[in-house]
Amino acid sequence: MSARKQKDKVLEVATQIKYKPNFNARALAKRSTHNIGVILPYITNYYFSNVITGVQEVANNKDFNITLFLTNDSAEKEVTIIKNLPVSSLDGLLVSVSSNPASSSHFQELVDDGLPIVFFDRVDNNIKTSKVMQDDYNGAFTAVEHLIKMGYKRIAHIAGPKELEFTQKRLQGYKDALKKNKIGLNEQWIVYSGFSQESGEKDTYQLLKSRQKPDAIFAVNDRKAVGAMIALKKKNIRVGPDIGVIGFTNDPISMIISPTLSTVAEPAIEIGKIACELLLKQIKKKTIPPEEITLHCPLIVRESTQRK
Amino acid sequence: MSARKQKDKVLEVATQIKYKPNFNARALAKRSTHNIGVILPYITNYYFSNVITGVQEVANNKDFNITLFLTNDSAEKEVTIIKNLPVSSLDGLLVSVSSNPASSSHFQELVDDGLPIVFFDRVDNNIKTSKVMQDDYNGAFTAVEHLIKMGYKRIAHIAGPKELEFTQKRLQGYKDALKKNKIGLNEQWIVYSGFSQESGEKDTYQLLKSRQKPDAIFAVNDRKAVGAMIALKKKNIRVGPDIGVIGFTNDPISMIISPTLSTVAEPAIEIGKIACELLLKQIKKKTIPPEEITLHCPLIVRESTQRK
DNA sequence: GTGAAAGCGCTAACAC
DNA sequence: GTGTTAGCGCTTTCAC
Numbered sequence: 001m002s003a004r005k006q007k008d009k010v011l012e013v014a015t016q017i018k019y020k021p022n023f024n025a026r027a028l029a030k031r032s033t034h035n036i037g038v039i040l041p042y043i044t045n046y047y048f049s050n051v052i053t054g055v056q057e058v059a060n061n062k063d064f065n066i067t068l069f070l071t072n073d074s075a076e077k078e079v080t081i082i083k084n085l086p087v088s089s090l091d092g093l094l095v096s097v098s099s100n101p102a103s104s105s106h107f108q109e110l111v112d113d114g115l116p117i118v119f120f121d122r123v124d125n126n127i128k129t130s131k132v133m134q135d136d137y138n139g140a141f142t143a144v145e146h147l148i149k150m151g152y153k154r155i156a157h158i159a160g161p162k163e164l165e166f167t168q169k170r171l172q173g174y175k176d177a178l179k180k181n182k183i184g185l186n187e188q189w190i191v192y193s194g195f196s197q198e199s200g201e202k203d204t205y206q207l208l209k210s211r212q213k214p215d216a217i218f219a220v221n222d223r224k225a226v227g228a229m230i231a232l233k234k235k236n237i238r239v240g241p242d243i244g245v246i247g248f249t250n251d252p253i254s255m256i257i258s259p260t261l262s263t264v265a266e267p268a269i270e271i272g273k274i275a276c277e278l279l280l281k282q283i284k285k286k287t288i289p290p291e292e293i294t295l296h297c298p299l300i301v302r303e304s305t306q307r308k
Numbered sequence: 309m310s311a312r313k314q315k316d317k318v319l320e321v322a323t324q325i326k327y328k329p330n331f332n333a334r335a336l337a338k339r340s341t342h343n344i345g346v347i348l349p350y351i352t353n354y355y356f357s358n359v360i361t362g363v364q365e366v367a368n369n370k371d372f373n374i375t376l377f378l379t380n381d382s383a384e385k386e387v388t389i390i391k392n393l394p395v396s397s398l399d400g401l402l403v404s405v406s407s408n409p410a411s412s413s414h415f416q417e418l419v420d421d422g423l424p425i426v427f428f429d430r431v432d433n434n435i436k437t438s439k440v441m442q443d444d445y446n447g448a449f450t451a452v453e454h455l456i457k458m459g460y461k462r463i464a465h466i467a468g469p470k471e472l473e474f475t476q477k478r479l480q481g482y483k484d485a486l487k488k489n490k491i492g493l494n495e496q497w498i499v500y501s502g503f504s505q506e507s508g509e510k511d512t513y514q515l516l517k518s519r520q521k522p523d524a525i526f527a528v529n530d531r532k533a534v535g536a537m538i539a540l541k542k543k544n545i546r547v548g549p550d551i552g553v554i555g556f557t558n559d560p561i562s563m564i565i566s567p568t569l570s571t572v573a574e575p576a577i578e579i580g581k582i583a584c585e586l587l588l589k590q591i592k593k594k595t596i597p598p599e600e601i602t603l604h605c606p607l608i609v610r611e612s613t614q615r616k
Numbered sequence: 617g618t619g620a621a622a623g624c625g626c627t628a629a630c631a632c
Numbered sequence: 633g634t635g636t637t638a639g640c641g642c643t644t645t646c647a648c
Contacts, residue, residue, distance in 0.1 A: 018417075022396040024335040025625035028640045033332065035375075035397075044357040053352055056378045065394060067343070068376045070364045086373060088330040088641090089343075089397070109326075197560075226564060252505075256534060258566045333641035336624050396625090 033089050035065045036279060039081060040096040041073035041122075045223070046251040047268050048096070051120065054272025055094060062280055064091070071098045082106040092116040092279045097124050099161040099194075116282040120275040123165055130282065132275045132293040136166045139264040139297035140173025143246045144218050146262070148181050150305050152216035152244045156189035158203040158228060160220040167192075170220055170248065189214050200227020208235060215243055216305075222247035222254050222263055229257060229304065245304045248297075259303035267295050341397050343373045344587060347389060348404040349381035349430075353531070354559040355576050356404070359428065362580025363402060370588055372399070379406045390414040400424040400587045405432050407469040407502075424590040428583040431473055438590065440583045440601040444474045447572040447605035448481025451554045452526050454570070456489050458613050460524035460552045464497035466511040466536060468528040475500075478528055478556065497522050508535025516543060523551055524613075530555035530562050533569055537612065553612045556605075567611035575603050 027033040036059060043049045052068070059066050067090065071078040078098045083106065085093075093115055095107070104126040111117055111127060123131045147155050157174045160167035171190070178185055188210050191203040200219055204227065207214055219225035225247030229239050239245055239259055247254060250265035274293055282288060335341040344367060351357045360376070367374050375398065379386040386406045391414065393401075401423060403415070412434040419425055419435060431439040455463050465482045468475035479498070486493055496518050501507040508527055512535065515522055527533035533555030537547050547553055547567055555562060558573035582601055590596060 020395060022336070022625050023394045024332045024341065024396055025640090026627075027332040027397075028330070028336055028642085029625080029627040031640080042361065043351055044354070044361055046352070049352045049357050052376070053350065053378065056376065060378075063392070065375050065377075067373050068360070068364065069373075070361065070368075084371070086331045087328055088332055089335075230564070253561055253564060256538070256561060257564055330641050333624090334643075336626085337641080337643040339624080 027089065033091050034063055035067060035090055036092045036094060036276075036283075037067045037069060037085065037090045038094045039069040039071060039078070041071050041098055043068075043070065046253075047121070047221075047249055047266060050268035051096075051272035051275075054269035054274075055276040056272075057269075058273050058276040058280070064280065073098045075099070075101045079106050082110065085110070087113065087115060090115065092118070092283045094275055094279055095119050095124075096122040097164075098122075100163050114286070116279060116286060118275050118279040118282065120271055121166065125165060128290055130278045130290045130292065132271055132278060133166065133295070134266045134271065134297045135294050136169035136297075137173040137176075139248060139266075139299075140170035140218070141177045142173075142297075142299045143248065143262075143264050144174050144177035145181065146299055146301065147216045147218065147244055147246060147305060148177070148183065150244060151307050152305075153183065154186075154189070154212065154214045155183070155216045155218060156186075156191070156207050156214035157218045158200055158207070158220060158224050159190060159192045160195050160224075162192050167220060174218055186212070195221055195223060197223045197227040197230070200224030201231045202227075204228040204231035208237075217243060217245050219245065219247045222249040222251040222261060225261055225263070225304075226253060226257060229261070239304050240306045241308060244307070250300055254300075254302065259306075262302045262305040263300050264297045265300050266297055270295060335397065341399050342371055343375060343397055344400045344402060344584070344591075345375045345377060345393065345398045346402045347377040347379060347386070349379050349406055351376075351378065354561075355429070355529075355557055355574060358576035359404075359580035359583075362577035362582075363584045364580075365577075366581050366584040366588070372588065381406045383407070383409045387414050390418065393418070395421065395423060398423065400426070400591045402583055402587055403427050403432075404430040405472075406430075408471050422594070424587060424594065426583050426587040426590065428579055429474065433473060436598055438586045438598045438600065440579055440586060440603070441474065442574045442579065442605050443602050444477035444605075445481040445484075447556060447574075447607075448478035448526070449485045450481075450605075450607045451556065451570075451572050452482050452485035453489065454607055454609065455524045455526065455552055455554060455613060456485070456491065458552060459615050460613075461491065462494075462497070462520065462522045463491070463524045463526060464494075464499070464515050464522035465526045466508055466515070466528060466532050467498060467500045468503050468532075470500050475528060482526055494520070503529055503531060505531045505535040505538070508532030509539045510535075512536040512539035516545075521551075525551060525553050527553065527555045530557040530559040530569060530571055533571070533612075534561060534565060537565060537569070547612050548614045549616055552615070558608055562608075562610065567614075570610045570613040571608050572605045573608050574605055578603060 069081045075098050107127050118130045120132045193199040217228050247263040250263050254261035254263050377389045383406050415435050426438045428440045499511040525536050555571040558571050562569035562571050
């Protein structure tokens with residue numbers, strides 16, 4: 001029997017007896033697992049669930065599996081997860097950090113150990129690795145300039161937690177758009193809190209109590225914007241004519257709520273795909289230098305920023 | 309030095325040099341990986357993302373990691389995933405099947421190989437394993453009886469894909485509620501299609517074209533109900549007074565849309581938790597017989613089923 | 617109890 | 633090329 005035929009025969013028998021290689025043995029011998037970890041705050045929102053979908057798609061194409069870790073946006077849980085991370089069964093890590101991180105040392109240790117890491121969305125700038133994010137600064141800038149163009153003059157901002165990089169960028173975009181258009185900044189009109197719809201509602205009540213009421217609200221994300229709209233509706237204030245509202249994300253809810261919500265779109269799936277591609281590239285060749293990629297966020301105009 | 313002290317010393321040094329056990333080696337020797345796979349259609353919706361969150365919570369507490377697989381609701385992709393499943397690095401599997409499955413053999417093979425499997429939500433009744441689901445039949449029954457009590461008489465149903473178990477159960481609940489209340493069944497008022505909002509919108513246009521128009525719509529899920537509401541709004545038909553609408557899920561959007569959407573609540577997180585607990589139990593002791601658990605779904609009355 | 621050795625299933629290095 | 637063997641890092645068995 002020729003070598004060729006013998007090989008075919010072996011292969012045939014292999015499928016016949018349903019031979020499946022043992023991945024643990026292979027990983028042990030090769031020191032490579034074809035498995036990447038994904039750490040993020042939660043998946044029960046539009047943005048993160050779409051990022052994961054993007055990650056999954058490219059990972060799947062390259063025969064990588066993904067192990068999911070949820071921090072529930074708690075810095076302590078994040079540290080616990082990292083401390084117990086099954087590093088030996090991970091070729092790399094995709095991370096979106098929790099709010100209020102105490103330090104970066106837990107991530108630094110992993111990097112020092114040689115584990116490839118790529119941050120997305122909520123990045124940790126103390127760590128020298130690849131990062132992919134949306135253009136938070138320009139997105140915010142565009143949103144606020146849109147409000148100004150629509151004739152709003154007293155523009156408030158309901159922001160996220162102060163510690164997060166992207167919160168700061170959106171805040172800066174807000175401030176710079178005001179400055180460029182020669183509109184004074186009122187610190188009372190900036191409220192910091194969490195990312196939830198409830199936070200948005202509360203923040204809005206607080207704004208409505210200020211001596212000089214704002215005539216527009218730029219929310220750090222769509223969920224807070226929805227909260228703001230609910231608060232305004234409860235106070236019988238018309239969204240648009242009385243107070244304009246604009247969000248950030250382009251959550252499908254923005255098209256369903258009434259009036260429909262103007263917003264800045266985040267390319268969530270794309271972020272997931274690119275982050276995963278970057279990580280895979282780094283896994284293949286550990287020496288490539290870190291890259292930082294920023295994706296454009298288009299303005300989407302709907303009803304909530306129409307004065308009439 | 310005493311044995312006790314020596315042990316302490318070793319442990320101390322272990323943490324000092326940051327010793328981390330190799331999980332692949334351990335898995336290879338123990339034939340157990342502390343890793344479970346989760347296969348589901350997608351995570352970009354309220355229900356599945358919450359199920360995952362529940363799964364994650366109990367898995368995490370027991371030091372199990374989860375590997376995520378997304379079928380994108382495609383039967384072919386599901387088969388591919390199963391064929392390439394890294395069985396040797398999985399202690400068990402949690403599955404919600406895709407629509408239109410061709411057969412059950414791919415799951416049966418895994419079961420035959422001794423891999424513990426628990427189905428949730430979209431179960432495969434050809435396979436003898438544990439299953440956890442919501443009470444689809446009674447949930448649907450309650451929803452339709454609620455419509456009848458509110459005075460609606462010509463009740464339509466926009467359903468999901470015919471092949472899925474839970475679609476059939478919700479359909480049966482619909483039919484039985486009509487029968488019990490002596491309301492004739494009109495087959496024209498039952499429309500089958502996908503689960504998306506767009507499907508709900510299309511289905512509704514189709515219903516509006518029928519000779520005798522329905523005065524209420526029971527949608528198989530909230531997304532389709534939202535689609536129905538959008539269709540009705542576009543046709544200037546008042547949701548509630550003209551045509552009542554009720555959904556199934558209790559997606560947060562049901563509280564945000566206007567009018568707010570009556571629905572039947574699915575205990576998504578609970579489903580995830582229980583499914584994972586059941587799987588972990590089975591992993592621990594492979595001989596325990598399969599269990600089937602059904603969770604109650606409470607009716608939630610909101611504005612979309614108020615006639616005035 | 618304690619310590620040595622075999623073996624989990626695979627890959628890579630080595631000798632032929 | 634082709635076939636053999638050592639070794640990945642752990643657990644478990646077995647002899648002491």
